[in-house]
Amino acid sequence: MSEIKSVFKSGSAEAHTLLSENGYYGNYGGSFIPEILVPAFEEISKQFEVIKNDEAFWQEYCALLADYSGRPTPLTYADRLTEHFGRAKIYVKREDLNHTGAHKLNNALGQAMLAKKMGKTRIIAETGAGQHGVATATVAAKLGLSATIYMGREDMERQYANVFWMRRLGAEVVAVDYGSQTLKDAINETLRDWVSSFETTHYVLGTASGAHPFPAIVAFFQSIIGIEAKQQIIQAAGQLPSHVYACVGGGSNALGIFQAFYPHDEVQLVGVEAGGQGKESGNHAARIAYGEGMPGVAQGYKTMFLQNKDGQMHDTHSIAAGLDYVGVSPILTDLSEKGRVQFAAATDAEVIDALEVVMKTEGLIPALESTHAFAGAFQHLAESSRSDIFIINMSGRGDKDIFNVAEGLRDEEWKAFIQQKNKQYND
Numbered sequence: 001m002s003e004i005k006s007v008f009k010s011g012s013a014e015a016h017t018l019l020s021e022n023g024y025y026g027n028y029g030g031s032f033i034p035e036i037l038v039p040a041f042e043e044i045s046k047q048f049e050v051i052k053n054d055e056a057f058w059q060e061y062c063a064l065l066a067d068y069s070g071r072p073t074p075l076t077y078a079d080r081l082t083e084h085f086g087r088a089k090i091y092v093k094r095e096d097l098n099h100t101g102a103h104k105l106n107n108a109l110g111q112a113m114l115a116k117k118m119g120k121t122r123i124i125a126e127t128g129a130g131q132h133g134v135a136t137a138t139v140a141a142k143l144g145l146s147a148t149i150y151m152g153r154e155d156m157e158r159q160y161a162n163v164f165w166m167r168r169l170g171a172e173v174v175a176v177d178y179g180s181q182t183l184k185d186a187i188n189e190t191l192r193d194w195v196s197s198f199e200t201t202h203y204v205l206g207t208a209s210g211a212h213p214f215p216a217i218v219a220f221f222q223s224i225i226g227i228e229a230k231q232q233i234i235q236a237a238g239q240l241p242s243h244v245y246a247c248v249g250g251g252s253n254a255l256g257i258f259q260a261f262y263p264h265d266e267v268q269l270v271g272v273e274a275g276g277q278g279k280e281s282g283n284h285a286a287r288i289a290y291g292e293g294m295p296g297v298a299q300g301y302k303t304m305f306l307q308n309k310d311g312q313m314h315d316t317h318s319i320a321a322g323l324d325y326v327g328v329s330p331i332l333t334d335l336s337e338k339g340r341v342q343f344a345a346a347t348d349a350e351v352i353d354a355l356e357v358v359m360k361t362e363g364l365i366p367a368l369e370s371t372h373a374f375a376g377a378f379q380h381l382a383e384s385s386r387s388d389i390f391i392i393n394m395s396g397r398g399d400k401d402i403f404n405v406a407e408g409l410r411d412e413e414w415k416a417f418i419q420q421k422n423k424q425y426n427d
């Protein structure tokens, strides 16, 4: 516990490298919110500054990260994967071993504790794939808060296992029936709830996007990933990595690992977006890598959105539900424009191929989201040398993806099993 606390506190330089100016990161970010929510945002900004220097808060937060969530997560040397390609040495940061199976809990726990500090008794959240919903329902149970999770109807059908667990954990899950019935609609509905409930309720936003100060808060709570990884790689390899890869949905796991390496210009930071069915197909969520996002203001902030000239949002697609979002962190958009973070995209097909290689060489089952980071790294391996060191952020574990992976691999035996189960229920 003290090990975490000694590196992860407000004074930690690594967690403070990406400060905004008045809520802006270059040309992006800001806070475009309904008048009625201004006091709620001001309260959060103020309390966030307070808790950063609150010794009791850090004591409790770091104790829970260590004894409840299982931090620090390991950095694993992928020796067989390294030999498979015969180029750069590959290390994997294991957020799959964090409680609830992904990085999401680092932020959900921090914000739920912030909510309690502000005297709130209820937390609400949006969720796309359901991972953030599960993390939020989990910390609500652990801290004794009530929770309501908004989720698009279409996402509920695609990710029913997570809906099941959120409800068993005691959260109310509300289906959002309008628009594309996915993440962006769930965000709008959560904001609608908050407008009439902020006196008692905190909105636990799940990624490093949205109106200021949410990108800053989420990036801050996730910065523990990179702080640990930097110490671990120096211990394991005696030097900094040449490249760090992370998948990018809203941007929280990527910023979480990138921040510690940001001051070291020699470390290349690469964000990997969802290439879906490829650039030409139009079915993807590559806002930056495919150069198709356009600057705009929506959902409370300014960033690159996949939209048409009239500001109508495009439908997005990815085999990984957690990467399927029209916007992206304003912090990453800025870092991309400044050339500090490079962007790549991996298609659904590349991701399925990469997953098979990782499973068979390393015995690891990364989430489909995280597999994008592996696939992006594999695209660059051919040009790398044996003296290069890659760190791949494995943001979560893949058990949740069994339905999509079985479909992607066209697994006939799995299909027969599902048909058999279906028959059992109907008899």
Ligand SMILES: *Cc1c(COP(=O)(O)O)cnc(C)c1O
Residues within 6 Å of the ligand: 102, 103, 104, 131, 132, 206, 207, 208, 247, 248, 249, 250, 251, 252, 253, 254, 322, 323, 367, 369, 370, 395, 396, 397
């Ligand atoms: C939610 C999720 C993501 C995408 O969200 P970011 O905010 O971009 O990190 C990626 N990987 C996993 C495992 C997730 O659950």
